[in-house]
Amino acid sequence: MRLAALCVLCAAVLSGGPAAQSLRVCADPNNLPFSNSKQEGFENELAQLLARDLHRTLEYTWWPQRRGFVRNTVGTGRCDVIMGVPARYELVLTTRPYYRSTYVFVSQKRRHLRVRSFDDPQLSTLRIGVQLVGDDFANTPPAHALSARGLIGNIVGYSVFGDYSKPNPPARVVDAVVNGEVDLAVVWGPLAGFLAQRAAVPLEIHPVTQTRSLTPASIPFAFDIAMGVRRGDREMKDRLDRFIEHHHLDIDALLSRYGVPLSHPRKEQS
Amino acid sequence: MAAKNYASTRFSALNEINTSTVNRMRVAWTFSTGVTAGHEAAPLVVNNTMYLITPFPNFVFALDLTKPGAPLKWMYDPKSPAAARGVACCDVVNRGLAYWNGSVIFNTLDVRTISLDAETGKERWVATLGDINRGETMTMAPLVAADKVFVGNSGGEFGVRGWLTALNASDGRMAWRAYNTGPDKDVLIGPEFKPFYEQDRGKDLGMTSWPSDAWKIGGGTVWGWLSYDPSLNLVYYGTSNPGPWNPDQRPGDNKWTAGTFARDASSGAARWFYQSSPHDLFDHDGVNESILLDATLNGQPRKVLVRPERNGYVYVIDRTNGEVLSATPFVHITSSKGVDLKSGRLLEVEDKKPRVGVTIRDICPAAPGAKDWQPSSFSPQTNLLYLPHNNLCMDFEAMEASYIAGTPYVGSSVVYKPGPGGHQGEVTAWDPLAGKAVWKVQEKYPAWSGTLATAGGLVFYGTMEGWFKAVDAKTGSVLWRFKAGSGIIGQPISYRGPDGHQYVAIYSGVGGWPGAVVVNDLDTNDQTAALGWGVALRDLKKDTTKGGTLYVFTVEGS
Secondary structure (H helix, E strand, C coil): CHHHHHHHHHHHHHCCCCCCCEEEEEECCEECCCEECCCCCHHHHHHHHHHHHHCCEEEEEECCCCCCHHHHCHHHCCCCEEEEEECCCCCCEECCCCEEEEEEEEEEHHHCCCCCCCCCHHHHCCCEEEEECCECCEECHHHHHHHHCCCCCCEEEEECCCCCCCCCHHHHHHHHHHCCCCCEEEEEHHHHHHHHHHCCCCEEEEECCCCCCCCCCCCCCEEEEEEEECCCCHHHHHHHHHHHHHCHHHHHHHHHHCCCCCCCHHHCCC | CCCCCCCCCCEECCCCCCCCCHHHEEEEEEEECCCCCCCCCECEEECCEEEEECCCCCCEEEEECCCCCCCEEEEECCCCHHHHCCCCCCCCCCCECEEECCEEEEECCCCEEEEEECCCCCEEEEEECCCHHHCCECCCCCEEECCEEEEECECHHHCCECEEEEEECCCCCEEEEEECCCCHHHHCCCCCCCCCCHHHCCCCHHHHCCCCCHHHHCECCCCCCEEEECCCCEEEEECCCECCCCHHHCCCCCCCCCEEEEEECCCCCEEEEEECCCCCCCCCCCCCCCEEEEEEECCEEEEEEEEECCCCEEEEEECCCCCEEEEEECCCCCCEEEECCCCCCEEECHHHCCCCCCCEEEECCCCCCCCCCCCCEEECCCCEEEEEEECEEEEEEEEEEEEECCEEEEEEEEEEEECCCCCCEEEEEEECCCCEEEEEEEECCCCCCCCEEECCCEEEEECCCCEEEEEECCCCCEEEEEECCCCCCCCCEEEECCCCCEEEEEEECCCHHHHHHHHCCCCCCCCCHHHHCCCCCCCHHHHCCCCCEEEEEEECCC
């Protein structure tokens, strides 16, 4: 992977023209639908679009997106742009958000569960898959919401880290819906939407809707996602902000092709 | 072994360096490891050779003590491509190596136990015990006893299921493995298991004290210290906190996490268990050292096990049956009111229990505990335990969205702060039988190194700024100090050199959980940097820089 990235550079240099500046992207080599080393993820395609727009060649630094990702990528100066982070993410300087998605309920279509809320009475009897982060006292929103409702005994946890020797380790929670290990899973939209497009059995996905009795009230299920650059790199941030503004419709179309459920702020009830 | 002896006293009987001569102690030689992560390991000296292990990439060095300047005899690189790729992001420390029958035995971050020929550095055997791709790692120092190598895993945050494994020291083949969660047959609980307290008796508690299948990814790893009693043939070790669920998602005692096991060294069969933090709320691993002492209590001779716990109490436990004889606080505690000796249970304070989305202030001790992994020592001359520890409290606060593997998550974040007095670390001389402190030395930062007690009436330890200190074992007065190149989080040892003289050795090389602020150059304006250490360690980057070096000292003119 590193070789491939170097050769992109070589080609640019050997072509004889003015040495093209490269767009240096930091990405996980094994985490579809976001990115992989074959560049099959939507963040890869978005990076290509961005590189074309900036007239730069695309160069990757691959690193698993785990604790230490920011430090080992933009933090070391090896690359300049992370294609997806939550808006206002503290570890980097973030651009304006370029999409907003939401956690969703995923189930097999033939089950006709149509779960849309944590107050659905079916939840007390279904086997429910959820991802766990394992960072002390922090976890995925559905993990918090389920425990706040006392839904405990029928919950199956999947480490978001999974087995990194397998393709796209966070995808196991959706695999569990497909193979019947769980009846329902509550999953971050981009992952669920992408896998639902390609699943061996038809899946249905429904955004998690905010409800009156939701506790704790502070737990959000929809998140704005932005690009991230090194703190202080305002020049790159401005450039990316302009790209996002100009290519707003292209980006929406691109995300839709990958099945990313988009949640527009103007439609938010809360 | 890293802990000096099976009883883990870390007491050296050498006395050439003593309260009168220590002021003449000077550097004899040094050795640079070329590695910059935190150096927690104890050097090991056997047959006039010193063996060193570094944090990842886990280089092993053998140094010839018979020659001037202790030149390199051999070096070994275990090569771990997966770990180098960033699959294991944190906890890259290593706590030491062990010696058995002409071989040097140690663990690697990528879950291998390796035995090398001590003379040549050639591999004798390599046992692969897990998979780093699943978040499993190894950082602990093996204990070799009864011709077996006892090793355990790390990685509770990743949803790893904890175990202790015994390998045959001769060929590395697995003799037994005991899991610390799950059904009795996996935990090696059978008819010999006779825990002292009612709540630990019953069938398959390692499953039934968890909701549904949560035990399968429940933590309870073994990344700390082991002790061994040859007369009882029992091995003692602690288990880590439960994970990766939040506490409210895993109702129950979450056995057998955050407690102490006694097991038959030959068969692995569990004999007793004591849970210091049932249903742990605060990341209070139970992995700290067990010091085995023979004491007279109320006129009766007792075989005891002394454990300074992360939850803030020094436990004195009857090591034959697991009965808690006393549990006395050694720091300021707000999260619990004591330990009920009748039931053995920790008495928690309701309004200090963390709840998502609710700010809770002044929880003491903080998540790293009253005392983390840093091992204490015991001097039979003073009958005191020398505890290097923390003086930290924490606040729980709501957290902004964070992100991992493409997935946004939320919850509480923790911010650590100094406890009463405003300092973050202490070294305490503790009388385990009277249950009281005899003296205390305050340190600006957590005292994250081990201590060493010697027959010279001295106690050695290092600070995160890089001071290596010798204090009077009776009073705590600082008799000597030396500023090393980097902060000290290692374990001091003492040995007699081939020239007959006494030496003291210590790694410098800041790192570990708090030292990550320096090693990874984290932004200390971010109060949650290094999982909560940001504010507390604001000055540490000014006070020390990273880099691993071994320092060896002796008395000048000797």
